[in-house]
Amino acid sequence: MTYAPGLRNLITDIANLRVGNAQDHHLKSGSTVLVADKPFTASVHVMGGAPGTRETDLLAPDKTVQQVDALVLSGGSAFGLDACSGVAAGLRDKGRGFAVGDVTVPIVPGAIVFDLINGGDKDWDANPYAALGRAAFDTAADDFAIGSHGAGTGAMAARQMGGLGSASVVLPDGTTVGALVVVNSMGSVTTSGDRYFWAAPFEIDREFGGLGPDPAVGYTCPDPSLKEQAMGLHAARGANTTIAIVATDAPLSKVQCHRLAVTAHDGMARAIVPSHTPLDGDLVFGVSTNEDTPVDVSTFAAIGAAGATCLSRAIARAVYEATPTKTDLIPTYR
Template identity: 70%
Template sequence: MHPGPLNLITDVPGLKVGNAEDRQLKSGTTVLTADQPFTAGVHVMGGAPGTRETDLLAPDKSVAQIDALVLSGGSAFGLDACSGVVAGLRAAGRGFAVGPARVPIVPGAILFDLLNGGDKDWPDNPYPALGRAAYEAADHQFALGTAGAGTGALAARVKGGLGSASFVLPDGTTVGALVAANPLGSVTTPGDRHFWAAPFEIDGEFGGAGVDPASGFTTPAPSLKLASMQKLAADAAIPAEGSNTTIAIVATDAPLTKSQCQRLAIAAHDGIGRAIVPAHSPGDGDLVFAVSTSDPGAAITDGEPAADLGEIGHAAALCLSRAIARAAALARPEPCDLLPCWQEI
């Protein structure tokens, strides 16, 4: 396996990603869309998810394909970013046909960034406009780090962010990952210079610090994130539950059914567990969407060997680990930050 030419999820043919952010707000939205509707699944392993229209991705539900996926900051307010994307798709004539009407199908997930030093005293919810802007900005190239849904993201001890990575398998199949990393856990080993994902790094893509020789079976260092949030809230108690999340999308051009996309999402969660310690906690909303851009009619049928799906799932997990580390490694310092960037340590 080797990274695709962009080392982004958009190495998967047909996919585009757009970002929109508000620097004063310290928040933003990321949209993944495609030239044509695509097949998708989802799997949630965190204890505090925030989602929209994820039920329809279940294999037993009728909607076969969707038009876009949204990752957004803003907690519950950020779910309205999906409405902005729906409006943009409708204006473009996209959506599920119901007679003459078109209904764009846009599932989404959010992360909590309401206590990160940004100005949250808005008169009107800004996220519908951010969603529309992110959709209209969708392209093959897009920014990482302090961008889109990762604009205000924080990990336990350093800033989080938006990350992406890709692999091309020996048979030519492309796999990619996109993540907004805002976890309760740490992306770095104690000392904060080495990433937990270091064994999977390729060509110094997230700083080249290498594996921490002293990491072993250690207890993660105390969270600076919760302490900073409590200070910002005038020392009011900030529950860990619901104030964190790693939300991600993995994608492939291999033809998969909805149920196979769900299996791919399950496998990809291994990438979160390898890159964040601890992961999938009661205080996280950890979620992975999985996407196939090819005709599901050519997919492996039930009862056939699923070796190819296993290899794709393994590649997706590795891509997701790398993307999480890239999210933090590429984060940039900005005014009123609560935590340092990894680059500053």
């Protein structure tokens, strides 16, 4: 069945979710934050072989903390994890956090992509990512830019510049599902020839060009990586990762949020070939903003399927909306 996206076709079509971006074009990097009016239930699933994360262990279904205050996606590799500190500072200023006696501690898990070799100037005197995280938090809103913005500013896929993507869908019962993603993959989002998206069967309303699926068949692997050619094979092998958030306003338990994240990886694999390699840090956060009684198994199955297709669409949109700069090492899709 075909459904319609939400009003914005963004993850913020889910009520009370906001996204903030901050970027430095001289640095050619940035950070993106997802926040809400109150804490939300979250879990995570990692399928790549080289993740970079902060506080993701507490998102396992058996861990005590059930909800988080924000999630951060950032460039900067390990340096970029400091964006979480900037977001935590902003939340602390607003009195947000997990209560421990008379102290509140903001819970801000995050994940990063490697964009340190992308044409930007990384010769900083002080780590810039805490400030980028705080700026992203301070500007979080219902509407936000995708493509070469936030954590997607300097991202690269195999054949084109990557970026920040988002998409949403509204199910027949009114449930909204949305995805937010940073595409910096080892694999390609396009088939041989760089014209057709692997995610084309899931496109809605020409959101990434409307060309439809590649009429050719029999593909096993995409064309050789322009990213590897530009960066050098050795460098490029350590410079990949796609990180995403899939969210819904349906009530899910923490266990179900974990399963939502697991299921969403199907959408990543449909949109990026290859995915989940030993040289990617591919991960997905699963989020629910609703604390009511969790949905039943059959209802959850539809939500999980929608999350996967939303993520496929968001990945293609990230690359489709990327805009060129003079320092790009490889072309943008358009």
